[in-house]
Amino acid sequence: MSECHGRGKTLHIDYSKCIGCETCEAVCGFLYDTPRIAMARTGDGQMIPIYCQHCEHAHCMKVCNRGALMRDRDGAVVLQPMLCRGCETRNCVIACPYAAFFATDRGVAVRKCDLCAGRRAVGLGPACAEMCPCGAIRFADRDELDELETEASREARDRVLAHIRPKK
Amino acid sequence: MSNAMNFAFMREEPAPPNGRRVAIIGAGPSGLAAAGYLGCLGYQVEVYDKLPKPGGLMLFGIPGHRIPADRIQRGVFTLSRKFGVNFHNKTKICCSAPLHEEEGDHFSCDIRGLGELVEEHDAVIICSGAWKSRKLGIPGEQLKGVYSGLEFLFPIRAVKYATSNVSVPPVEGRTVVVVGAGHSAMDVAHSAKALGAKRVVMVYRRTKKEAPAGSYEVDRLIDVGCEWLERRTPLRIVADETGQHVAALEMADGNTGETEVLPADVIVTSIGEIPTPPFQKELGLENVRKGEVRWLHMTSIENVFVAGDVLTGPSKIGKAVYSGLRAARSLTNWLDLKAQHRENEYNYDADVITRPGAPSEQR
Numbered sequence: 001m002s003e004c005h006g007r008g009k010t011l012h013i014d015y016s017k018c019i020g021c022e023t024c025e026a027v028c029g030f031l032y033d034t035p036r037i038a039m040a041r042t043g044d045g046q047m048i049p050i051y052c053q054h055c056e057h058a059h060c061m062k063v064c065n066r067g068a069l070m071r072d073r074d075g076a077v078v079l080q081p082m083l084c085r086g087c088e089t090r091n092c093v094i095a096c097p098y099a100a101f102f103a104t105d106r107g108v109a110v111r112k113c114d115l116c117a118g119r120r121a122v123g124l125g126p127a128c129a130e131m132c133p134c135g136a137i138r139f140a141d142r143d144e145l146d147e148l149e150t151e152a153s154r155e156a157r158d159r160v161l162a163h164i165r166p167k168k
Numbered sequence: 169m170s171n172a173m174n175f176a177f178m179r180e181e182p183a184p185p186n187g188r189r190v191a192i193i194g195a196g197p198s199g200l201a202a203a204g205y206l207g208c209l210g211y212q213v214e215v216y217d218k219l220p221k222p223g224g225l226m227l228f229g230i231p232g233h234r235i236p237a238d239r240i241q242r243g244v245f246t247l248s249r250k251f252g253v254n255f256h257n258k259t260k261i262c263c264s265a266p267l268h269e270e271e272g273d274h275f276s277c278d279i280r281g282l283g284e285l286v287e288e289h290d291a292v293i294i295c296s297g298a299w300k301s302r303k304l305g306i307p308g309e310q311l312k313g314v315y316s317g318l319e320f321l322f323p324i325r326a327v328k329y330a331t332s333n334v335s336v337p338p339v340e341g342r343t344v345v346v347v348g349a350g351h352s353a354m355d356v357a358h359s360a361k362a363l364g365a366k367r368v369v370m371v372y373r374r375t376k377k378e379a380p381a382g383s384y385e386v387d388r389l390i391d392v393g394c395e396w397l398e399r400r401t402p403l404r405i406v407a408d409e410t411g412q413h414v415a416a417l418e419m420a421d422g423n424t425g426e427t428e429v430l431p432a433d434v435i436v437t438s439i440g441e442i443p444t445p446p447f448q449k450e451l452g453l454e455n456v457r458k459g460e461v462r463w464l465h466m467t468s469i470e471n472v473f474v475a476g477d478v479l480t481g482p483s484k485i486g487k488a489v490y491s492g493l494r495a496a497r498s499l500t501n502w503l504d505l506k507a508q509h510r511e512n513e514y515n516y517d518a519d520v521i522t523r524p525g526a527p528s529e530q531r
Binding site: 019020021025122130134 | 173180385494
């Protein structure tokens with residue numbers, strides 16, 4: 001496995017700029033048949049995209065018994081379908097704190113965002129970030145994440161996390 | 169990365185010209201997504217739009233604080249400069265109804281027929297959207313001071329492209345009643361507040377929990393001082409003493425069963441739009457909607473495709489984008505196979521079936 005440069009890249013969504021228009025999900029679905037970024041409706045009716053944050057210390061990588069989740073040279077956590085194939089545990093789906101693994105009913109058991117690996121290989125960025133009408137999705141260096149946060153984005157993010165991980 | 173909505177996201181540079189010309193009618197999200205896809209593949213794309221600038225309702229309907237206008241404009245700029253897309257603004261393609269019937273028609277200087285376009289291009293995609301506002305169907309809707317959501321929102325953005333026949337609805341210091349609870353109703357209420365309305369009252373026939381825009385959005389409006397009345401069914405719009413202008417909204421209160429009268433200077437009925445396709449019958453759009461066509465997104469006129477809200481009715485930007493991309497891809501498949509006389513090899517079923525989890529084509 002190659003080491004990634006610096007702390008690598010990731011996707012960042014500023015939920016305070018997001019209007020829930022579903023363009024990210026649509027473009028992802030167009031490119032990959034089944035989208036790897038998915039809209040959810042919160043209890044109070046907001047539409048929010050759920051996405052992989054390519055965590056620096058990724059739980060999914062730790063719980064995958066087959067080593068099917070690897071860090072690529074840009075820092076993306078990518079799924080190796082040949083290793084994943086046939087795994088029924090779906091440990092990754094359960095472990096992901098952002099609900100960004102999606103179970104499938106055919107072929108490999110799960111699908112996840114790979115930051116548009118095929119596009120990155122030819123110098124393009126993730127399609128969702130390119131097409132977001134609001135500029136809410138950024139393909140960012142992990143080092144610049146702090147600069148992207150605002151008071152509004154933190155507050156909006158907390159609302160989304162409260163939906164993903166409801167208090168018991 | 170540039171701060172643009174990159175419609176040409178498929179490639180960094182366009183493929184070499186393939187000698188094919190495609191006309192796209194409508195420069196909203198579906199038309200621009202289709203233009204980007206085809207531009208990347210080396211098509212010569214001509215985009216026609218009735219408005220003075222490309223962007224459709226992303227620019228002229230949705231307020232700027234939600235979608236930054238310059239982000240759309242930069243994406244359009246890239247399409248035109250780098251991908252050779254030609255934009256023909258203020259050009260209406262032959263409509264099913266007389267000109268000046270829809271919002272935004274008054275911008276059109278040039279009218280061209282669909283037949284002309286079909287002859288001049290290898291293919292055409294119609295992405296003209298849903299512009300006609302749904303009516304409540306109650307007495308008094310024709311009174312002055314009664315607007316549809318689009319009639320109210322459109323001029324607020326359009327007035328920047330200064331033409332004498334567009335003016336912002338006068339709401340300063342007045343009472344505005346907004347009927348509906350979808351996203352455009354929310355935008356109407358926010359805009360009315362921003363334009364200095366004295367009082368903004370939201371009226372919805374069901375409860376806050378059922379509001380299509382979600383209770384979160386409703387709560388934000390209440391936070392900025394709008395009033396929220398739920399389970400109210402509009403019955404009649406009452407005229408003032410001149411009989412010309414609106415004075416109040418009479419409605420049935422679903423909580424008490426009583427009739428109440430709400431004084432209003434302006435009433436905005438924001439309850440959705442209906443598609444306005446040119447040549448609805450000739451194109452056989454009903455069959456395209458049902459999926460009873462031999463080629464995905466192709467109408468009953470050969471080489472003419474259709475995508476976006478004009479097909480599905482009002483939806484969301486994402487659905488329109490998806491539909492535009494699919495129509496563009498279907499169009500390229502069609503022209504490629506046709507060039508080799510292999511149209512019968514097209515596998516419609518494989519193309520049309522959206523797998524579980526994929527955004528659905530029509531809802």
